[in-house]
Amino acid sequence: MHKINTTLFKRSLLASAVAGALNTPLVQAQEESFALEEILVTASKRERSLQDTPISVSVTSQLAIEQSKIIDIADLQVLVPSLRVTSFTRVGSAVYAIRGFGNGGSSAGTEPAVGVFIDGVFRSRSSSSIGDLPRVSRIEVLSGPQSTLFGKNASAGVVSVITTPPSQEFEAKIEATLGNYNQRIVKGYVSGAVTDKLSMSFSGGMNQRDGFTESLSPGLKDLNDKDRYNLRAQALFEPNDSVSLRVIADYSDLDEICCTVGAVVNGPTADAIKALGGDVISTDDQFGYTSVLNLDPTNTIEDKGISFHADIDFENFTLTSISAIRNNESGPDLGECDYTSLDICKGTxxxxxxxxSQELRLTSNTDNALSWMVGASYFNEDITGEAETIYGDDLRNYVLALTGGPFSPLPTLEAIAGIPGEAFTAGWIVGGMIEQNNEAYSVFGTFDYQLTDSLTATLGLNYTNDEKEVELIQTSNPDVFSALDLDVVAGGAFAPFKGLQFRPPQLSIPNAVEDGKTDDSDTTWLARLSWEMNDNFNFYATASTGFKSSSWDLSNFAHPNINDAAAIAAAGIATPNQQYGNRFSSPEYATVYEIGMKSRFDNGSLNIAIFDQSIEDFHARTFDGVNFISSNAGELASQGVEFDILYAPTADWTFTLAGTYLDPVYEDYRNAPPPIGQSGAIDRSGERPGGIHTLSMTGSVVYNLTFDNGIDGYIRAEYQYERSSDLSDSFPGLSRQVNTANASAGLNFNNGFGAQLWIRNLNDDEYYTGAFAGVAQSGTVNSFLNQPQTYGVTVSYTF
Structure with a gap:
């Protein structure tokens, strides 16, 4: 176990002097005095004050979302320092991380460690949650495993989005935004009563923008544009005070050209590309936001669903039911492989x-010493997909150039092997299809017992059973060169060419050794003591565990574990030139010990959490320029402190500061993939992992304006800081540091009109969001870049 040391504890005591509730709105009480408005949250599945909720949770209010111009969940990290959202080659491949723990981005066979719930409905993959946010009431970010509160296990944390329900009173608003890069946003909503028991609301939005990365290739579009819209309809039926029935239907569509790639290092292969008349991304201006592709990388996502929510009050308890059916379709997409102007390869x-999904909960509603919540959930998911790697027109000439040009021994090798001129043929398609069924159920509950008027003990339990069945079939692979055993051909004389075997035949799943089935189950628990010292201070101490089921790498170039080599050979199912890797990861198990304080004062609030968190058999995934490599890290652990502060000296001024300090380490990670460019597994035990920041902070200043003619407004400035840290284990020394300032100002007129000026990345901050090895380009390192400065004006009318 990663122990909390004395230094960390001292830092925690110091940090407690600067902690509090983010984004708490202010209300004018009297002319010369004011009071903080109480924030209600449902993080514990009960509506409670944020300061009375003994959970490490960050709450972003509707007001903060509007003022900060939060468009989607990825923008939320500007306000929540413990949250990081990282996007890669596709819009829908984002990875969510809380306290540095996160995985399960674009891999179909890996569910995320951070669960995203929208109105209580689990969004199983990032592609179903990355669109523009609907009309939001608040967003709660819960740190650590939450299995005893949410039916679907989340080993690292939860992002819970709560939207605004329909109202009996008529409400309507329309809003339009114009910004740089030809940004155009139009959205609006209308809500009101149909009868005195039925209310409905309709909302929608359109978001379009030109790309901020200039394409230098003739005829191609600029990258990182926006082209998305969403629709949402709700009906709320309340026949009496005891029954509430709510139906939500939503649809969103995204069709964009993404994503920007910069060059950190251009390896020696760049000379071969230029010799063939191609071009590579320049390293002279790494944040020049230019592109030299030979095609437009398309990203399309269509997401839709309907959910039914029922809350029925009985004499001693409330019954809650949430049923949902969802469909998410990505593609068909066309993507670039090599990010050069040569046609080396592409993928679809x-x-x-x-x-x-179905969740049922019973929650006590009496004032007894014992309060409880028990529930059950069921989740069924079917994933189908196809993917292809298409060999480009320039691939063969590129390989010949790399291996000696007119003196390349490749034609000789082809002649010896009986495949003259057949290696790297343009138009070859290496394709495959996947299918996965995931069926999971859980029973869970929490029980709070008041030992005294101020001391409460909590016990939570969850039993989860999770079954998966996968199928992976390579439907086509004409690459006869990659099927050769170069250790045998010509007595191994051409073994050095093994690195050029781009796509060797793939062993399908299921097979005689890998049945493609997993059946995982685990009982997770939570134990907590919370003490309300007085009206100002609450303290809690928690121990909890979490669980995430097995995962599969279902890419069209994943190969069996090397440990299965003997069994595969014995079964006689090995493919020609059988390759090995690791396409299966066993379940991961989380454990967290946490102590926290929440406090509230007349003009501010203070919160702090000190934690020791670890995940055993953490699901790790890296890319070496040709293949994805999956593995289980024996144990990833982190000590840390989360804090936030709000100080409002008057009703006109609000200051917030929040931060997360992390001290991550691989307690155990033997047989880890080496850094790019090296070979052989290594032991990373005791090392600091890449991709996890050690310190991140956010702060804001808001000045509220009030004029005698009834006009009010605000001026807001905010700052995001992230200490320099390695981007990933694959590229030690390649770091990221964030120092980003944002600002906005707005006025609300007494006739319903409103206007807002906003600017994101005011100081033109530049940093990498991720990096990867250049595909088929040894020594090349490409990067993903943050968004440049954007600004605009928003006008609205509220009816």
Whole structure:
């Protein structure tokens, strides 16, 4: 176990002097005095004050979302320092991380460690949650495993989005935004009563923008544009004070050209590309936001669903039911492989996810010493997909140039092997299809017992059973060169060419050794003591565990574990030139010990959490320029402190500061993939992992304006800081540091009109969001870049 040391504890005591509730709105009480408005949250599945909720949770209010111009969940990290959202080659491949723990981005076979719930409905993959946010009431970010509160296990944390329900009173608003890069946003909503028991609301939005990365290739579009819209309809039926029935239907569509790639290092292969008349991304201006592709990388996502929510009050308890059916389709997409102007290779992909979920909860509503919540959940997901790697027109000439040009021994090798002129043929398609069914159920509950008027003990339990069945079939692979055993051909004389075997035949799943089935179950628990010292101070101490089921790497170039080599050979199912890797990861298990304080004062609030968190058999995934490599890290652990502060000296001024300090380490990670460019597994035990920041902070200043003619407004400035840290284990020394300032100002007129000026990345901050090895380009390191400065004006009218 990663122990909390004395230094960390001292830092925690110091940090407690600067902690509090982010984004708490202010209300004018009297002319010369004011009071902090109480924030209600449902993080514990009960509506409670944020300061009375003994959970490490960050709450972003509707007001903060509007003032900060938060468009989607990825923008939320500007306000929540413990949250990081990292996007890669596709819009829908984002990875969510809380306290540095996160995985499960674009891999179809890996569910995320951070669960995203929208109105209580689990969104199983990032592609179903990355669109523009609907009309939001608040967003709660819960740190650590939450299995005893949410039916679907989340080993690292939860992002819970709560939207605004329909109202009996008529409400309507329309809003339009114009910004740089030809940004155009139009959105609005209308809500009101149909009868005195039925209310409905309709909302929608359109978001379009030109790309901020200039394409230098003739005829191609600029990258990182926006082209998305969403629709949402709700009906709320309340026949009496005891029954509430709510139906939500939503649809969103995204069709964009993404994503920007910069060059950190251009390896020696760049000379071969230029010799063939191609071009590579320049390293002279790494944040020049230019592109030299030979095609437009398309990203399309269609997401839709309907959910039914019922809350029925009985004499001693409330019954809650949430049923949902969702469909998410990505593609067909066309993507770039090499990010050069040569046609070396490209890829296509298409994936569809269908889910059904059902959650039932009974929650006590009496004032007894014992209060409880028990529930059960069911989740069924079907994933189908196809992916292809297409060999480009320039691939063969590129390989010949790399291996000696007119003196390349490749034609000789082809002649010896009986495949003259057949290596790296343009138009070859290496394709495959996948299918995964995931069926999971859980029973869970929490029990709070008041030992005294101020001391409460809590016990939570969850039993989860999770079954998966996968199928992976390589539907086509004409690459006869990659099927050769170069250790045998010509007595191994051409073994050095093994690195050029781009796509060797793939062993399908299921097979005689890998049945493609997993059946995982685990009982997780939570134990907590919370003490309300007085009206100002609450303290709590928690121990909890979490669980995430097995995962599969279902890419069209994943190979069996090397440990299965003997069994595969014995079964006689090995493919020609059988390759090995690791396409299966066993379950991961989380454990967290945490102590926290929440406090509230007349003009501010203070919160702090000190934690020791670890995940055993953490699901790790890296890319070496040709293949994805999956593995289980024996144990990833982190000590840390989360804090936030709000100080409002008057009703006109609000200051917030929040931060997360992390001290991550691989307690055990033997047989880890080496850094790019090296070979052989290494032991990373005791090392600091890449991709996890050690310190991140956010702060804001808001000045509220009030004029005698009834006009009010605000001026807001905010700052995001992230200490320099390695981007990943694959590229030690390649770091990221964030120092980003944002600002906005707005006025609300007494006739319903409003206007807002906003600017994101005011100081033109530049940093990498991720990096990867250049595909088929040894020594090349490419990077993903943060968004440049954007600004605009928003006008609105509220009816």
């Amino acid at each position: 992909s298409h994936r569809e996810i269908e889910t059904f």
